[in-house]
Amino acid sequence: MSSREASADLESFAAEVGSDGPVAVVGGRTHWEIGGQCPNETRLVRAPSGVRDFDPADMTIRVGAGTPVEELDAALAEAGQRANLPVAPGATVGGVLAVGRDDVHALGRGRLRDALLEAVYVADDGRLVTAGGPTVKNVSGFDLCRLLAGSLGTLGLLGEVILRTWPRPAAQQWLAGPCDPVNLRRSMYWPSSILWDGEMTWVHLEGHESDVKSEAELARSLGCEPTGGPPPLPAYRVPTGALEAGQPTGSYLVQIGTGMAYVSEPRPIPDADPAVVTLHKRLKSEFDPRGRLNPGRDPLAAR
Template sequence: MNVMERLCPSSYDEASRMLHEASTGGNTAIVGSGSRDAWFPPARSPVVALDSAALSGIVRYTPADLTICVRAGTPLADVQAALGREGQRLPLDPWPQGTVGGLIASNDNGPLRTRWGGVRDALIGVRVALPNGEVARFGGDVVKNVAGYDLTKGYVGSAGAFGMIVEATFKVQPQPARGTSTALSGTLDAVAAAWRALRERALPFAAIEVVRTEDGWTLYALAEGDGVIVERLIRECGEAARNAGCSTREAGHDEVVEQARKPAGARTWLRVGVPPAQTASVLASLAPDQRAVARPWVGIVEIFGEALGEDGLMPVLRGAVEARGHAHVRRADDGLRRLLGWWRIEQIEGGRTMFPMLKNALDPARRCNAGRTIYDQLDEG
């Protein structure tokens, strides 16, 4: 990114003033720790970068209320550590680098999304510095129903398009009394039969992860809760494995997390979202050199490798769009990037109207992260 100047506001008012002044003079880029910067296109022109590093720390935390309010520059690891000291957690487990603001802006998630949902489900309020120099608050400090359109959710995955997130409030939960994972291994057909059987029974697994390695396919089923619940889920896994023809073994939580985070270290990395029923079709279309981590109950597939080419990846991208899904090319070398682009998305009418509407209301001059988000693609498509 071509950065003319890097600013580090230390207060919300300072952030709004800096953003307003920078936006008046030209384009701005809103950055956090930079851990997810490579996921998005470079800015179209030189920018003034606003860094949230100085906006760090816990604002409010009352364990009895099961909510926590933190500044956007706070590392997610620090939030989890503070919650852990009170026997609680934020049920979001993306790869560990990054800040709270970056987590919201990128809509990143990990294995626990299967049971607990993603950032959108945990977030109940945001405070935002807007390009017009104001600081706006959306949502609240307690969990409640919202009438009308909830702008808090609009900032999830916004990638800085609507202003600078300076504060966020989340609902949290008690840490589970026990957790254990079962690994089911076999062919793709067998593993798919197992995850479908478990889903049909509406069993409350905390995570269902499918991994393709050099050795084949493995389904990781994470059971959390009290002893009775965990033991029942383990038995259900065993029955599903026997019926599908899979072998089973106990797997540690660290193994599940390690597998889920492998795409982040690969040279090429695509993230595909499709209707859950289409997950097996996406996995079946993979080329032999393509590794994958999938969350089949929510339709997320991450495809990665070290020397992947256009011939193997284009069918995956086309298949995602045809299934009314989307694809995000998170990492690729320059040559492959020119061929694949950054996003592929089904151009449904809602996407073509809602995003430009929010942009017109919150950043009418289109100065915030101009050209860097999927919203620009929708706006111009």
């Protein structure tokens, strides 16, 4: 930390993490099993919680990583804004970022990883490290924030983050029907989500009222009808390429245009390129040479 002073909360979080022994950060335990289990002797810590700084006119918000996503969402909703994080009951901001699962609206709203502007994390040696910067645009130094999103806390334990926020749209609408998802995407300007289970397609529209209405009419002409919301996501996330390989078992839901699909039964996915595996190992040994941060977890094994 240089120009930015750490809060007392952050200092005590860093002290709690310390510089020795296996330690994992616990959020809402909504995705606790993703990427592997921590051994029993792992010490558990919790990140600071609460909204620290929010000027709606800047459209950024600084929160403790332990803040429940629902609390973040409520604070932003008061100002007519939202962050591009899935709002899962019980989940924390840090947990959602570390797990790295995109919101169901990633097609139109953008990726979870791009929501993170700045992160203060506790490094393996117990020091507080700031990655990124507080402004909506920043290319000062290497982009560690992208690396932290989806890292399962294996490179550092998130303590506090600054997120980019967006205006909440005036109108929104889900529709569903037995239509071709590719044709639907080709026909519509900017759907925020298209989901497809092999038979049915769900599409989400949002924006100005008249635009949502006209796009909904277009979707109806293609075979969709208004519906209350998306179907529940099956448990496991796989790259869409994995659906084509191997024998399909159970149900699936493809998040069109994002490379992600959700399946009800775990299924094998192609091995990563050995050079990619080597880079993962080298990053882990540079950032956490003693393997003490979230031991037992492997981002390559996250589903």
